[in-house]
Amino acid sequence: MRSITKLSLVVAAVVLTGTALQAQTNNASITATASVQTPINVVGAQQLSFGNAFPGVNKTIAATDLANAGRFDVTGQASTPVTLSFILPATLSSGGNTMPIVSYTGVHALLVTQAGGVAFSPAAGSTPTLSGTGAMFVWVGAQVQPATNQVAGVYTGSIVMTVVY
Amino acid sequence: MQNMKRESLVVLGVMLLGVPLLAQGRPLTVTGVRGVTFGAVLPGVPRVVLRTDPANSGQFDIKGPKGNVLLSFVLPLRMTGPVGALMPLTFGASDAGYSQTQAIGSQVGFDPKQSFTAVLPNNGRASVFVGATANPATNQRAGAYTATIILNVTVLP
Numbered sequence: 525m526r527s528i529t530k531l532s533l534v535v536a537a538v539v540l541t542g543t544a545l546q547a548q549t550n551n552a553s554i555t556a557t558a559s560v561q562t563p564i565n566v567v568g569a570q571q572l573s574f575g576n577a578f579p580g581v582n583k584t585i586a587a588t589d590l591a592n593a594g595r596f597d598v599t600g601q602a603s604t605p606v607t608l609s610f611i612l613p614a615t616l617s618s619g620g621n622t623m624p625i626v627s628y629t630g631v632h633a634l635l636v637t638q639a640g641g642v643a644f645s646p647a648a649g650s651t652p653t654l655s656g657t658g659a660m661f662v663w664v665g666a667q668v669q670p671a672t673n674q675v676a677g678v679y680t681g682s683i684v685m686t687v688v689y
Numbered sequence: 690m691q692n693m694k695r696e697s698l699v700v701l702g703v704m705l706l707g708v709p710l711l712a713q714g715r716p717l718t719v720t721g722v723r724g725v726t727f728g729a730v731l732p733g734v735p736r737v738v739l740r741t742d743p744a745n746s747g748q749f750d751i752k753g754p755k756g757n758v759l760l761s762f763v764l765p766l767r768m769t770g771p772v773g774a775l776m777p778l779t780f781g782a783s784d785a786g787y788s789q790t791q792a793i794g795s796q797v798g799f800d801p802k803q804s805f806t807a808v809l810p811n812n813g814r815a816s817v818f819v820g821a822t823a824n825p826a827t828n829q830r831a832g833a834y835t836a837t838i839i840l841n842v843t844v845l846p
Contacts, residue, residue, distance in 0.1 A: 548754075548844040552719040554747045556778060556836045558727035558736065558768060558823050563831065601731060688827075689731035 714754030
């Protein structure tokens, strides 16, 4: 009998110890959600074209010149503000020869016809809002200043526009 | 002798029943109340949700025995979107908060990447809030993204 009692106490002690070591644990989960909007896409749609330029005669292409102004087409999230910034070359090059390009002008509009367009300075950048369909068009004009002894040739340079939300 | 045996068994029975009840007190429950909501996110523009944001932060409610509990999160590194697209998700060193009063305005911040020991008050109720930052790439695929955040709670002895 004595050993039965002892056994009971040992069992009880084991139960006590075992139970005390069993920690209560529980968990739950929640969900993180996000709706990513349309990425921005920019296309260089038309080159800024000065055509023939003569030594000593400055030539200007206005940003409103739909045929010759440079044009970028932008698509992205509808009705969302964006920031435009530019890298503008100071010269055009032809081999080792250069020709100054200055006085950049810009227009941005929601329609490719430039209706309702807004003038801006590409050097300063701009913060327009994309259209209700997520579109925008940007035109760039400038002036080239060939020297009187400008070497004949085809002069080129790159204008880079960056668009971010 | 027979009595002694019976007595021992009764004592044992009481212990078997009583000890678990003593150890457990109130049952521990954890409930996911609200998810972390980033809403509309623009490619290339990180979106931060603060743990103090009453509309968009995540919330868990805890009920259990008063005393110490250990909180630990299972945190996703990315959210999954359309066609398996992934968007990085980060948690800052103070993006989780513990509130003994269950008030979002009264939290003790802690690092959700580390275990945190909290104290359940006398009423055994508390809340955990969580914020995060979504980091969409500039070319992030458009669409809905989700991830699961798990909170584990353990009652400490």
